[in-house]
Amino acid sequence: MSLLRVEGLRKTFKVKEGGGRDRTLFALNGVSFTVEAGETLGLVGESGCGKSTTARCLVRLLRPDAGHIWIGDQDIAALPEPALRPLRRRLQMVFQDPSDSLNPRLTVADAIGEPLALHFQLGPGERLARIRELLALVGLKDEHRDRYPHQLSIGQQQRVGVARALACEPELLILDEPTSALDVSVRGMVIRLLEELRASLGITYVFISHDLSVVRHICHRVAVMYLGAIVEIGPTDRIFSSPSHPYTEALLAAVPVPDPRQRRTRPILAGEVSSLVDLPKGCFFFARCPVRIDACATTPQPLREAGAGHEAACFLRVPERAAV
Amino acid sequence: MAKLLRIRDLHLRFPTFRGTVHALNGVDLTLGAGQILGLVGETGSGKSMTAYATVGLVPPPGRITSGVIEWNGRNLLRATDAELQRLRGQEISMIFQSPRTSLNPLFSIAQQFEIYQRAHGQAKGAAARAQAHGMLERVGIPDPRRVLRSYPHELSTGMCQRILIAMALSGRPRLLLADEPTTGIDVTLQAQILRLVRELVASQNTATLLITHDLGVVAEICDRVAVMYAGRIVEEGPVERIYGDPRHPYTQGLIASTLRVDEQKPIHIIPGVVPNLLVPPSACMFRERCPIAAATCAQLEPPIVEVSLGQHARCHFAADTGAFAAAERQRAQLAGVRPQDLTV
């Protein structure tokens, strides 16, 4: 059985508009995917595609309007907070902005010690030993224990954030843009650390990022999102070398490559992401799609199997096969 | 090629309550007409300050302590505020990172356009409106008439950046300073903006200084690249040379640690942290993180060495291929080290 199974996740937000009208923003429109133990799934897409909303639903910072989030055999999508609390240990999150993700009034030891106090019955000696162990695990020294977040470098802050999540001994770690606030040299360090921890602890990641090069580096499988839906999902190599959905293709083509010899003449995707308020009737990508035909405007596009473990939501590129 | 802009030994300091921050520590930079130069470096390396210094807009309490900024043979550091102001917008224009906040929220786009046009004694009235309309069309804005009537909050980020580019280029400047113009913008939009900038500057033969931390962006549109570290340019040259054969250990580290979307490779780490610019290290600023640092590096300021035609590096060993083999070996070793064991 999969470690995490997400089915038909939907989430809307009310936005206040002038004149007393409230409008509905359709942030997630039926997101489904599974994550197997030990693998890393990447969620990619541009701003407003719903990747962060998905993350927030997974750790139940948000309550989805509809759908299921199976963690093992437990559906946490609609659990009330008290029932959810003991389960939170199994599913942790690392946040985007290291300096904002640590309570400025707690020392490193307090921050890492908090989940230990919440979820484990430890004596003071045991707890200290565990804190030391965690610090060493993420490459911080014992002397960092009594520091406050503002006394740490940004890289060190992110390590504390990781250690705090690991203190719960989670089965699944959601990484929400963990490297996008970091400079190149610090970013490399954090990515290496995450890889190392995955190897040594056998932990499962959901890695959310808009940075496709990082995703290619660290993920086993990738899901590409657009307007609150997954448009393509599959093994990383497959997605990056032969994408099936025109959006994935365009997205990959848009990422600049640090090699002047490859200066491109690739086509550039025109237009901007459409509004989440008036969702298109047919294919979500219709307005910007370079290969669209008239039928796309009215035909909704569900994911179709495009190969082993590879699905894409485009009936032009992925013809229906007899046996699915 | 005629040099349009020549910055020599520029020093910039920020007195703060904790001490003086040595933001720029001898920047040397040249830019020829029509060239696109990428200025790359990490946060706090002094990229933006170099651009601000060029147009005389260093935010207070920053102060240029020494150096020369030569524009067409004239030293801008001696120019009066009025002279600089005439220069800005007409000969040198600038665009910034956050397009939405760079436009005044209380004025319509047409009003803002008009203020800029008037500042440069350009056309007035109907002619001015026609010109604004034309510029907006040129930067690929559909329905310019509606956009001119709009206020910034009614427009998307991409639209705002196009408008800023249109304004910046409407005076046909000879130099465009672009300070992280696509940072924080989605990749598909970034691709549009970069292409737009490249086409426009090519058609007007505008020299461009593109400030970014993204080596991919530089490779995409720049002719030359300058790498900054701790308030100094450590290496500079044609993009093909720098990406193909970087000779400063920092440039090498930077390129090695940049991940690519088109291939999978082991990730490299530059150990250590950037120096504290309140007390900048003497001699070579990079030596504490450098895989090939030797005793000299702590004693002597590294000279600028021309390592190949038009490629300069500020390193004692820039011309020493033997040293580079050693650096290469060290990088290979680092790849096997657990990240926990590296100093942070």
Add this chain to the structure above:
Amino acid sequence: MRRYYTAYLFRRNPLSIVGLAIVVLFAIVAFAAPLLITHDPMQPISGNASRPPSAAHWFGTDGLGMDIYSRVVWAARIDMVVAFASVAIAILIGVLLGALSGFAGGMTDDLIMRALDSQQAFPSYILALAIVAAVGQSIPNIVFVVAFVNYPIYARLVRAQMLSVKESQYAQAARVLGNPWWRMVFRHLVPNCLGPIYVQGSLNAGLALLLAASLSFIGLGVRLPTPEWGLMVSQGARQLVFGEWWISVFPGAAIFLAVLGFNLLGDGLADIFDPKQR
């Protein structure tokens, strides 16, 4: 940490240290008042009314023949206590209400905010005047009224902070870690909402003092013969037209200095909590 703040404060804004010194000085005067006075502050000396400053009466005597210096010193007890106590009460009510409003949101928030709107629709002097006129003029009543007029400021501040702190990543992290709501509120949210409260508290102590003194000045505060600065100024107001300046100038100067002290201190604290100012 504390020591670091003080040093930092001093370097950034030396005037705030002056403010701190003034506030401490007034606190000392209030505590040591019995040792500092030269005459009984509430005992008229017969045949000695309205004398200008002299060796015997440093600040002169008032229209009833009481020693102004001793009264100014003694009044520090009442004025400082009113200022501190009313601010403390206002902060307590304000923080609790603001935190509740910001944390709970929804109907609770709406209800509390509308109540505050209604209360703040009154100019504060007028609300204070109306309440004092209704409940009577005792010192505890004055403290309560001043606190009641000021608490909405804190409530709004804390609520606004709460709304932003609630959105911070560390608050979200705390929830994901499995903190129950009370631990969220008291360990992660409220402590991080208090920064602006220190600033406002210091500035507001000055305002509270001014309000209390003003109430006494218009005859709706402390009653004679209790020494209180505002009341003393009003005692001298009529005599001023005849050139008897000392009766109102000295107590007025005391108010001015004390309020200045609170304001300077508040400015310095504001610098610490908002370094982009100045």
Add this chain to the structure above:
Amino acid sequence: MRVLRYVSKRLLFLGPVLFGVVTVVFIVARMLPGDPVHLLAPRDADAQTLAVIRTELGLDKPILAQFARYLTDIGRGEFGRAIHTGNPVLVDIANRFPATLELTILGLSLCILVSIPLGVLAAVRRNGPLDHVSRLTSLLGVSMPSFWLALLLIYTFFFHLDLAPPPLGRGPIGFDPPRVTGMYTIDTLLAGDLAGFATVVHYLLLPVISLALINMAPLTRLTRASMIEVLGSDYVRYALAAGVPRRVVQFRLALKNALLAPITMIGILVGNLLGGAVIIETIFAWPGLGLWAVTAATQSDYAPVQAFALFAATTKVLVYLLTDLAYFAIDPRIRY
């Protein structure tokens, strides 16, 4: 019509706030410790009179019934009688409001005329001599008790320099211009009485200056801070980099943005005018609403105090509405 929609929406908000205001007044009068009869009856009334007044005012009924009655009274414009003047409250308010209005309008106008330019210039020439002087005086100004400042002015300009009249109201005894608006400046001018106008201005001098000075410090400080913030914004940086002359940037582009915060503050100052007038009117024996309310309050004459509080709160709420409209006119982001 977006403006109409906006206004009607704001007016809708007004209802609940005004209801709240009335409730607050009611609670203060009826539910605080103490018997409200004592507040609303003459001080020397005997037990029998008190009982009569109690039934007359319905104070023996349940609290909700009292509240309903209170609301209908207000609806019919019945606010009771001011014991210390013997007039119905509304009559007193109508008589005295012009005096207060004249004083406060002039005081505030003077304040705005000085503070806004001062704050803007201080910010533009930041750390210059003007900035230092204005910052120091503002700092001293916010700490100054208003009544003390007024007294010092009287002492200097009346007692010593003899430049101002004594603090005894709006004119010499017996001075009474023909009443049209009730505002003496306007009434004397309408009557063509220039000498009278001069007298009026003379008597207005110190109260107006006191009122202006009190409000100047916070307004100057806010204007300066707001302008400094705007001058450091991205759009100002962009305009400068685009070659717009510094002067144009400061006074055409930045000023509008910098004035948003002071407008709010002016709204607050205007809204609190009646509150500020209380002190100044007491000192200058100014026969306006503030003095009337203070006299009533010190004599336990509660009906005028209640009415005054209601009146002040209503004015403040209406002024805030005007502030909102000013914002609406300036800031396109608010339009709907």
